[in-house]
Amino acid sequence: MSWALEILKASLYAVIVFTFAAVFAAMLGVYLERKISGWIQARVGPKHVGPQGILQTVADTIKLLQKENIVPRNADFLVFSTAPLIVTVAALLGYVVIPWGKLGDWILIVRDLNIGVLYFAAVSSLIVIGILTGGWSSNNKYALLGGLRSASQLISYELPLGFAIISVAMMAGSLSTVDIVNAQRDVWFVFKQPLAFLIFLIAAAAETNRIPFDLPEAESELVAGYFAEYTGMRFALFQLGEYAEMLAMAAMTTVLFLGGWRGPWLPPILWFFIKTYAVVFFFMWVRWTYPRLRIDQLLNLSWKVLLPLGLLNILGTGLVVTLAR
Amino acid sequence: MLVDWLYVAVFGVVGVLLAVLPLAIVWLISPRGEYPQKLLTYESGVVPFGQAWSQFNVRYYLFSLAFVLFDVEVIYLYPWAIVFKELGAVAFMEMFVFLAILFLAFIYAWRKGALEWV
Numbered sequence: 422m423s424w425a426l427e428i429l430k431a432s433l434y435a436v437i438v439f440t441f442a443a444v445f446a447a448m449l450g451v452y453l454e455r456k457i458s459g460w461i462q463a464r465v466g467p468k469h470v471g472p473q474g475i476l477q478t479v480a481d482t483i484k485l486l487q488k489e490n491i492v493p494r495n496a497d498f499l500v501f502s503t504a505p506l507i508v509t510v511a512a513l514l515g516y517v518v519i520p521w522g523k524l525g526d527w528i529l530i531v532r533d534l535n536i537g538v539l540y541f542a543a544v545s546s547l548i549v550i551g552i553l554t555g556g557w558s559s560n561n562k563y564a565l566l567g568g569l570r571s572a573s574q575l576i577s578y579e580l581p582l583g584f585a586i587i588s589v590a591m592m593a594g595s596l597s598t599v600d601i602v603n604a605q606r607d608v609w610f611v612f613k614q615p616l617a618f619l620i621f622l623i624a625a626a627a628e629t630n631r632i633p634f635d636l637p638e639a640e641s642e643l644v645a646g647y648f649a650e651y652t653g654m655r656f657a658l659f660q661l662g663e664y665a666e667m668l669a670m671a672a673m674t675t676v677l678f679l680g681g682w683r684g685p686w687l688p689p690i691l692w693f694f695i696k697t698y699a700v701v702f703f704f705m706w707v708r709w710t711y712p713r714l715r716i717d718q719l720l721n722l723s724w725k726v727l728l729p730l731g732l733l734n735i736l737g738t739g740l741v742v743t744l745a746r
Numbered sequence: 747m748l749v750d751w752l753y754v755a756v757f758g759v760v761g762v763l764l765a766v767l768p769l770a771i772v773w774l775i776s777p778r779g780e781y782p783q784k785l786l787t788y789e790s791g792v793v794p795f796g797q798a799w800s801q802f803n804v805r806y807y808l809f810s811l812a813f814v815l816f817d818v819e820v821i822y823l824y825p826w827a828i829v830f831k832e833l834g835a836v837a838f839m840e841m842f843v844f845l846a847i848l849f850l851a852f853i854y855a856w857r858k859g860a861l862e863w864v
Contacts, residue, residue: 517754587824742830
């Protein structure tokens with residue numbers, strides 16, 4: 422009986438989190454992206470649907486719902502249809518361990534796993550499987566190239582991401598997201614671990630395939646990269662997965678380095694959203710400011726700069742913590 | 747403890763169902779019409795020749811090989827990072843030796859040109 426109740430509760434949470442991701446990450450994210458890009462490029466952005474164009478993405482979603490799902494004749498049907506599902510579900514799974522705030526003593530988190538951040542890194546790396554299979558199964562040369570690039574890029578940047586997470590875990594002495602936020606009661610980890618923060622931000626931008634690391638998509642050379650053959654709702658699922666992952670990464674940056682929900686005066690939930698969307702804004706700002714890297718520059722940055730730096734940071738942190746004991 | 751992972755499993759299953767839901771709506775209401783040109787692979791308007799499933803550059807594999815090496819290292823670091831405060835200087839020295847050996851391997855791979863993209 423209690424198991425049935427737990428499953429029911431979990432399903433309810435899943436529906437809430439999925440709706441939240443669809444509305445706040447994808448719809449609001451795309452709207453913000455278009456508005457901010459318009460602002461940065463001195464134009465207006467969406468303006469006509471709803472006040473200040475706020476309903477533009479709703480209209481786009483309704484449009485995409487009416488589009489035909491085309492599967493190219495040469496594609497592998499089964500793999501082609503599964504790939505967008507993998508990307509969406511992998512992005513959604515990361516939301517299980519994000520603590521959104523605190524109401525009294527009640528922490529707004531789906532489940533406080535004791536290996537929270539490791540779990541987050543693990544499920545967010547599942548996205549590469551969806552992208553690679555999507556690119557391969559399209560049987561399109563551009564898509565395959567995009568998928569392969571994505572595979573080498575995502576796995577290369579996973580290592581610095583892991584090193585940054587480990588430096589934080591060493592300071593907090595725990596992998597649970599709630600414990601990490603509680604460990605920042607006095608000083609945010611961004612001040613104790615500035616190098617890890619920088620590595621994490623760069624790796625997070627690369628993990629979410631955003632410019633300057635958007636080689637898997639690269640509109641100007643690969644059409645749209647791995648999702649070149651996807652139409653309608655399947656394309657929308659890829660977009661949803663990508664924006665949900667970006668919001669999750671921004672939320673994780675907040676948890677690991679910016680003190681989570683902690684802050685004076687305002688309610689904790691509000692603080693969490695302010696910090697998270699500040700990081701999202703930073704990602705968008707970078708996207709509309711810098712050009713795309715070449716693949717050799719991209720891999721050099723990860724393997725020859727971030728990876729040794731991350732390792733040295735771990736050793737340095739270990740030395741300081743051991744000596745200070 | 748087990749309940750935690752029940753939640754993760756339910757999230758996976760419900761996530762798939764919720765992602766299939768819009769696809770089902772599309773299947774119900776979308777227009778359908780097939781002609782050969784529509785089902786062609788899109789390659790910037792040129793009629794595609796051959797398959798995309800062919801041999802490709804081995805460099806992508808080299809990087810995944812190096813990745814496997816370092817990812818295993820990262821997995822070993824996680825449990826150490828949690829408990830090294832209690833274990834003190836000995837644990838730190840041991841991890842220092844472990845990381846130093848791996849760092850030598852990394853420099854070797856670098857010098858041998860395994861990390862070059864040609």
